[in-house]
Amino acid sequence: MAALAVDIACPLRSFELALALEVGGETVALVGPSGAGKTTVLRAVAGLVRPRAGRISLGGEALFDAARRIDLPPERRRVGLVFQDYALFPHMSVEQNVAFGGRERVAELLERFRVAHLASARPEALSGGERQRVALARALARDPAVLLLDEPMAALDAHTRGAVRAELQELLRELGLPTILVTHDFEDAAALADRVGVIADGKILQLATPDELVAAPSDAYVASFTGANLLHGFARPTREGLTEVVLDGGAVVFSTDRAEGRVGVVVYPWEVSIAHAAAADSALNHVSAPIASIVTLGNRVRVRVGPLVGEVTAASAERLDLERGRLVVASFKATGARLVPLRDPSGPPETVREGAESPAPG
Amino acid sequence: MRRAAFHAVTGLAVLVALGFLVLPVLAIFLRVSPGELIERVDDRVVLDALEVTAKTNGIAFALTLLVGTPAAYLIAARRFPGRALVVTLCELPLVLPPAVAGIGLLAAFGRLGLLGGTLDALGVRLGFTQAAVVLAVLFVAGPFYLRQAIAAFEAVDPAMLAAARTLGAGPARTFARVALPLASAGLGAGAALSLARGIGEFGATVMFAGSLQSVTQTLSLAIYAQFDVDFTRALALGALLVLFSAAVLLTMKVVPLWRRSPSTSPVLFAPSSSR
Numbered sequence: 083m084a085a086l087a088v089d090i091a092c093p094l095r096s097f098e099l100a101l102a103l104e105v106g107g108e109t110v111a112l113v114g115p116s117g118a119g120k121t122t123v124l125r126a127v128a129g130l131v132r133p134r135a136g137r138i139s140l141g142g143e144a145l146f147d148a149a150r151r152i153d154l155p156p157e158r159r160r161v162g163l164v165f166q167d168y169a170l171f172p173h174m175s176v177e178q179n180v181a182f183g184g185r186e187r188v189a190e191l192l193e194r195f196r197v198a199h200l201a202s203a204r205p206e207a208l209s210g211g212e213r214q215r216v217a218l219a220r221a222l223a224r225d226p227a228v229l230l231l232d233e234p235m236a237a238l239d240a241h242t243r244g245a246v247r248a249e250l251q252e253l254l255r256e257l258g259l260p261t262i263l264v265t266h267d268f269e270d271a272a273a274l275a276d277r278v279g280v281i282a283d284g285k286i287l288q289l290a291t292p293d294e295l296v297a298a299p300s301d302a303y304v305a306s307f308t309g310a311n312l313l314h315g316f317a318r319p320t321r322e323g324l325t326e327v328v329l330d331g332g333a334v335v336f337s338t339d340r341a342e343g344r345v346g347v348v349v350y351p352w353e354v355s356i357a358h359a360a361a362a363d364s365a366l367n368h369v370s371a372p373i374a375s376i377v378t379l380g381n382r383v384r385v386r387v388g389p390l391v392g393e394v395t396a397a398s399a400e401r402l403d404l405e406r407g408r409l410v411v412a413s414f415k416a417t418g419a420r421l422v423p424l425r426d427p428s429g430p431p432e433t434v435r436e437g438a439e440s441p442a443p444g
Numbered sequence: 445m446r447r448a449a450f451h452a453v454t455g456l457a458v459l460v461a462l463g464f465l466v467l468p469v470l471a472i473f474l475r476v477s478p479g480e481l482i483e484r485v486d487d488r489v490v491l492d493a494l495e496v497t498a499k500t501n502g503i504a505f506a507l508t509l510l511v512g513t514p515a516a517y518l519i520a521a522r523r524f525p526g527r528a529l530v531v532t533l534c535e536l537p538l539v540l541p542p543a544v545a546g547i548g549l550l551a552a553f554g555r556l557g558l559l560g561g562t563l564d565a566l567g568v569r570l571g572f573t574q575a576a577v578v579l580a581v582l583f584v585a586g587p588f589y590l591r592q593a594i595a596a597f598e599a600v601d602p603a604m605l606a607a608a609r610t611l612g613a614g615p616a617r618t619f620a621r622v623a624l625p626l627a628s629a630g631l632g633a634g635a636a637l638s639l640a641r642g643i644g645e646f647g648a649t650v651m652f653a654g655s656l657q658s659v660t661q662t663l664s665l666a667i668y669a670q671f672d673v674d675f676t677r678a679l680a681l682g683a684l685l686v687l688f689s690a691a692v693l694l695t696m697k698v699v700p701l702w703r704r705s706p707s708t709s710p711v712l713f714a715p716s717s718s719r
């Protein structure tokens with residue numbers, strides 16, 4: 083399996099994309115807000131955008147090398163790109179679309195992606211999930227050595243997302259190709275990728291396994307992308323060896339992490355418990371407020387209490403008779419409150435920021 | 445009450461406009477019987493004009509498609525400094541009075557024109573030949589196609605072209621298999637407009653190519669030459685052009701509807717079955 087190595091600089095509208103990344107037989111997800119430069123990475127690898135400097139290589143072969151003036155056109159790179167809206171050719175049938183990528187394995191691919199019965203249908207007649215499968219079949223008909231997926235789930239409705247995600251997960255594992263996947267959804271990234279790179283303003287802030295990102299976000303920005311609560315406050319050590327954080331709203335919470343000055347407090351929703359009154363248990367941190375919103379996600383319920391979102395089981399929510407406006411106490415342990423440096427562009431430069439960027443290669 | 449009055453006024457305006465637009469066309473067919481019209485078509489002057497028109501416009505139309513299509517594709521695909529100027533220059537002949545087009549062509553290609561000496565040295569004489577008719581039609585009618593073709597290619601989703609490239613198609617195959625079929629509706633409309641305008645060409649042709657029967661006298665020129673000699677013959681020529689224009693208009697309206705139906709496939713560019 084030839085590994086993909088990317089080390090490029092590419093000017094974008096308001097900043098420069100500067101990124102180094104090595105992808106073996108694995109899936110790397112790039113997550114970040116729109117406009118962060120994620121899609122540009124894919125387009126550069128595919129040969130649709132020419133970087134200002136750097137190199138892109140696949141195994142020993144250079145696809146792009148600014149110094150050696152190498153820039154293979156897209157049709158000479160063995161790269162399969164699945165576009166955000168799939169970009170199926172509307173004037174061709176499903177079969178013709180797949181055959182456009184390569185004619186050898188059309189029937190096999192149509193069969194494998196369960197679209198053989200749609201072979202003569204036009205793309206406009208397909209559902210979102212079917213379009214995605216056709217787009218994947220077409221990209222694979224090229225027999226690519228690298229697979230690039232641009233927001234593969236964005237065009238799907240919430241109903242089909244879960245099933246499609248599971249299918250895609252299995253496919254990527256089976257292919258074992260170097261794959262770069264771009265998404266703005268951390269859950270998609272965590273489900274599909276071996277490693278996740280959080281990208282902002284053209285730079286990778288942290289590149290790690292999904293578990294590592296959740297467990298040890300390098301900064302508040304990364305934490306906020308993993309779906310965690312992020313509270314802003316001012317930290318100072320206590321005599322008991324804990325850290326006390328005075329939140330911007332006035333409340334005080336405790337953490338076992340050490341920090342001083344402005345920090346972000348990261349709390350994951352599943353570490354927040356909800357009760358009618360503060361219980362005499364080991365949790366040190368309590369936020370008392372009326373329930374602002376309740377959202378049911380399958381067998382889980384997300385409850386917003388003041389600045390915090392907590393997740394409880396649907397059964398617990400029913401037992402506690404949770405409803406909007408009801409005054410409750412949200413609690414979490416000091417060990418579940420992680421302190422991270424804040425990435426505040428308006429604030430003073432912080433020494434911790436250097437550490438925040440160190441996990442990014444290059 | 446006031447609402448009724450308003451409806452009456454707008455309704456009347458429609459009737460006046462329609463009546464005024466339709467009457468001259470209708471008059472061509474009502475003035476003489478259809479039998480007589482058909483009889484008049486079988487006539488040396490008319491047949492010569494028909495032949496000159498078909499030949500010159502056929503060549504001009506083919507050249508327009510052949511040069512205009514790739515030129516429009518390039519202009520639509522690229523972003524370069526001065527692009528707006530290039531597009532505007534392509535459109536200029538559209539708004540130019542035909543007499544200006546005629547005098548311009550004379551000044552450029554005429555015997556005493558800019559390139560006249562060069563052409564003369566090469567043994568090429570354009571003035572008052574069929575080649576001059578072709579040039580006049582190209583200059584006046586070509587931009588109708590070029591402008592529409594640029595718009596049609598610009599409307600093709602760039603992701604389609606990018607997808608074709610990442611799937612292994614080079615620029616030529618991407619053009620033929622993806623860009624051309626996706627732009628075909630717009631290209632067809634532009635081609636029809638350009639053809640209709642070319643066949644009706646009068647001003648630039650009469651100035652640059654003259655009106656010599658069986659050489660440069662097209663149908664439009666023949667109407668002008670005949671209307672005080674033999675009015676019925678002029679009417680017959682007019683009837684021919686009305687029928688042609690109606691056919692072009694009908695094609696433009698019907699073809700897009702027919703193309704949209706899912707059962708039709710763009711046969712011209714469909715791959716020859718995958719196995």
